[in-house]
Amino acid sequence: MIARSDKDSDLAVAAHRQPAVTQPPPMPDLAAALHRSRLSDPGLRADFARQGAFLCLDEFLSPETTSQVAASARSLIHQANRSYLPGHKQGGSVSRYTIERLAPFIAQLYRSQALIGLLEGICGDTLLPCPDDDPHAYALYYYTRPGDHIGWHYDTSYYDGRRYTLLIGVVDDSSCRLEYVLHTRDPDIPEESGSLQIAPGGLVFFDGDKLRHRITALEANEIRISLTFQYVTDPGMRPWWRFVSNMKDAVAYFGFRQLMRLRKGGA
Ligand SMILES: [Fe+2]
Secondary structure, three states, X not given: OOOEEEEOHXXXXXXXXXXXXXXXXXXXXXXXXXXXXXXXXXXXXXXXXXXXXXXXXXXXXXXHHHHHHHHHHXXXXXXXXXXXXXXXXXXXXXXXXXXXXXXXXXXXXXXXXXXXXXXXXXXXXXOEXXXXXXXXXXXXXXXXXXXXXXXXXXXXXXXXXXXXXXEEEXXXXXXXXXXXXXXXXXXXXXXEEEEEOOOOOOEEEEEOOXXXXXXOOOXXXXXEEEEEEEEEOOOOOOHHHHHHHHXXXXXXXXXXXXXXXXXHOOO
């Protein structure tokens, strides 16, 4: 498989078209950010279980917090590392390390106990943030060039425990769709296919090893940016799986420069 990874000048050009963010946005009131969320609805746990560890909600973040996240995401667009894996993936990614440095309120939201508690109520597991050396813990994904997409996959856990994905809509002026198949790992339940768009401020929450999914290709003059938070039930990882995970992240997402930073212990 041929892989290429580089900073894309198109992204830099696109960044200049966006309004410049000269001052970092203020830290959001996290309680307010989640206050209007329906995540505390007790029926969601049953929905999540019935759909094979999958849930989507149109409204999650408040409009104010959604706007802050979107402004930060647009300001970081020139930081995205673009990767091409023919037949599987094309697009840009910004890892937790860049977000931590330049958009720390997103990191704060990721670690919010209020948020984690709500997610635990839905999935029934005790959730932990990913270890500091996992660039996927919270990351932004940019679809900015026609054909940007990701093919069918699972968000496989290389950890000793389960890995849950919280996918948050940030910017979506696109025809891209999240297509998914439920119950693929349960032979006793018929598979169920679905397709949706995640509105800015909306979410999808799922067990990464159970949901087969893809993002369909971007068309011309479209843009889509999403934010993902990953949580685990056991942060342990065997050395071989650590190696596989690092190589996958370097090739498919964040580049080898990121990997080298990790080995040096920097960010
Ligand atoms: Fe995924």
